Amino acid sequence: MTFNTLVTGYADPCLHAGGLYIGGKWEAGIGIPVLDPSTGNTLAEVPDAGIDDAMRAVDAAEAAAAKWRRTPPRQRSEILRRWFTLMTEHAEELALLISLENGKALTDARGEVAYAAEFFRWYAEEATRIGGEFRHTPSGAHNILVDHEPIGIAVLITPWNFPAAMATRKIGPALAAGCTVILKPASETPLTAYAMARLGEEAGVPPGVVNVLTTSNPGAVTAAMLSDPRVRKLSFTGSTGVGRILLAEAAKSVVNCSMELGGNAPFVVFDDADLDAALDGAMVAKMRNGGEACTAANRFYVQSGIHDVFVERLTSRMAALKLGVGYDPETQCGPMITTQAVEKIDRLVAEAMSCGARATTGGAPLPGSGYYYPPTVLANVPTDTALAHEEIFGPVAAVYRFETEEEAIRLANDTEYGLAAYVYSRDIMRAMRVGRGIETGMVGINRGLMSDPAAPFGGAKQSGLGREGGITGILEFMEPKYFAVEF
Numbered sequence: 001m002t003f004n005t006l007v008t009g010y011a012d013p014c015l016h017a018g019g020l021y022i023g024g025k026w027e028a029g030i031g032i033p034v035l036d037p038s039t040g041n042t043l044a045e046v047p048d049a050g051i052d053d054a055m056r057a058v059d060a061a062e063a064a065a066a067k068w069r070r071t072p073p074r075q076r077s078e079i080l081r082r083w084f085t086l087m088t089e090h091a092e093e094l095a096l097l098i099s100l101e102n103g104k105a106l107t108d109a110r111g112e113v114a115y116a117a118e119f120f121r122w123y124a125e126e127a128t129r130i131g132g133e134f135r136h137t138p139s140g141a142h143n144i145l146v147d148h149e150p151i152g153i154a155v156l157i158t159p160w161n162f163p164a165a166m167a168t169r170k171i172g173p174a175l176a177a178g179c180t181v182i183l184k185p186a187s188e189t190p191l192t193a194y195a196m197a198r199l200g201e202e203a204g205v206p207p208g209v210v211n212v213l214t215t216s217n218p219g220a221v222t223a224a225m226l227s228d229p230r231v232r233k234l235s236f237t238g239s240t241g242v243g244r245i246l247l248a249e250a251a252k253s254v255v256n257c258s259m260e261l262g263g264n265a266p267f268v269v270f271d272d273a274d275l276d277a278a279l280d281g282a283m284v285a286k287m288r289n290g291g292e293a294c295t296a297a298n299r300f301y302v303q304s305g306i307h308d309v310f311v312e313r314l315t316s317r318m319a320a321l322k323l324g325v326g327y328d329p330e331t332q333c334g335p336m337i338t339t340q341a342v343e344k345i346d347r348l349v350a351e352a353m354s355c356g357a358r359a360t361t362g363g364a365p366l367p368g369s370g371y372y373y374p375p376t377v378l379a380n381v382p383t384d385t386a387l388a389h390e391e392i393f394g395p396v397a398a399v400y401r402f403e404t405e406e407e408a409i410r411l412a413n414d415t416e417y418g419l420a421a422y423v424y425s426r427d428i429m430r431a432m433r434v435g436r437g438i439e440t441g442m443v444g445i446n447r448g449l450m451s452d453p454a455a456p457f458g459g460a461k462q463s464g465l466g467r468e469g470g471i472t473g474i475l476e477f478m479e480p481k482y483f484a485v486e487f
């Protein structure tokens with residue numbers, strides 16, 4: 001398939017949308033170039049919203065809010081369900097678009113579209129099951145009634161690594177709860193967000209319920225929205241560094257925050273693990289999205305007895321992956337998102353190698369256009385290098401040797417992050433014990449993939465606050481209201 005055919009796919013009138021989306025209207029504009037990471041070419045340009053545009057989006061979300069919160073849950077549910085159906089019908093065009101602007105391999109992009117759409121289906125179902133609570137006071141003399149109300153206007157900020165799924169994981173529960181939203185997608189991948197909004201419009205989302213803004217000045221634009229008393233919620237997915245800035249900003253107006261931040265996942269393999277299953281899991285946990293995932297296995301801790309064979313077999317699997325243009329159907333690992341991303345990986349790997357790590361495959365960026373770093377395995381990695389402590393966010397598997405269960409837990413916890421961990425052992429009691437000992441919000445036991453719309457996704461420590469997905473995800477967009485009732 002040629003590049004031009006793919007661009008024709010992008011130009012599908014159903015999906016192609018240009019401009020800010022405010023109050024149900026499209027406003028054309030330019031200012032932010034969108035690059036194709038596979039080639040470095042410019043794909044499109046999207047508008048650069050300023051503070052005035054953001055305040056108009058808040059006005060639009062406010063104008064739609066009262067009606068939307070009173071819209072019967074069944075009706076909200078049916079709109080989300082139609083949006084799910086439309087995403088499914090347009091899955092192939094959306095996958096091409098994601099691959100074009102993000103660079104991920106088409107198979108990963110297809111997987112993302114299916115995963116992203118499921119959040120609309122799941123929250124279409126949850127919209128009709130929002131519960132409350134009734135109980136007697138301990139004295140038995142009074143009653144406690146707890147209702148859940150939509151929290152209000154929500155600002156949603158998403159990263160580039162899952163441009164569709166990070167948006168639906170927020171929009172789905174927010175709309176199901178009865179909130180109106182302003183979505184600010186990452187500047188690298190706005191086209192997917194605009195295409196999704198177009199489908200939302202077709203699904204019957206009323207004007208102003210979902211607004212989409214792109215900006216090159218996210219700090220000032222977000223600060224302005226958070227200081228508006230009508231905005232009651234910030235749901236952010238991105239790096240821990242930006243999360244800290246936004247928490248400080250939100251504190252000024254005490255805006256309710258959900259934070260899905262960075263990760264540094266340990267992948268622990270015991271001697272008694274099913275080696276084939278562990279390798280399968282390792283490839284998924286490391287290489288989904290070319291390693292650009294918050295749940296990506298960053299640190300492989302392998303017990304001495306199988307360490308060498310694990311390194312050897314992981315090396316041959318990684319070396320066999322086909323690296324190339326994301327939207328080439330043969331590609332298994334696409335480019336990184338930017339040239340800066342490649343430089344960061346290069347810095348981490350070079351420093352580890354200067355301290356004694358050995359590359360068994362890969363180990364240096366590839367020259368030429370596009371932002372390519374090859375699948376890499378590093379053995380003998382010292383635990384005091386930056387590679388062990390920073391998010392790699394690329395196709396680099398760093399392998400460390402360990403001896404005892406206690407050592408594995410100590411090493412796994414030696415990080416400020418606490419998002420995801422993986423444990424492989426045939427002894428389920430041990431796997432659960434180790435899983436409990438690791439301080440993360442999520443643990444894969446003999447599994448390399450944990451994301452599921454029905455599960456509570458989120459982190460401990462500096463990986464975040466709150467959960468997305470599952471039955472808890474909708475409560476992040478609701479305010480409990482307690483009625484002390486005499487009857």
Ligand code: NAP
Pocket residue numbers: 157158159160161162166184185186187188215216218219220222237238239240242243245246259260261262263293294295391419458459463464
């Ligand atoms: P990022 O640099 O933190 O950016 C995320 C979003 O925040 C983008 O939309 C960005 O806009 C915006 N932003 C940047 N600075 C801002 C500011 N001062 N105020 C308001 N918004 C601001 O993260 P990224 O590089 O896009 O994504 C990778 C990170 O996300 C990794 O750390 C990864 O682990 C994390 N992540 C976490 C999860 C999870 O569920 N825990 C899921 C996916 C990714 P611009 O693009 O315009 O700069």
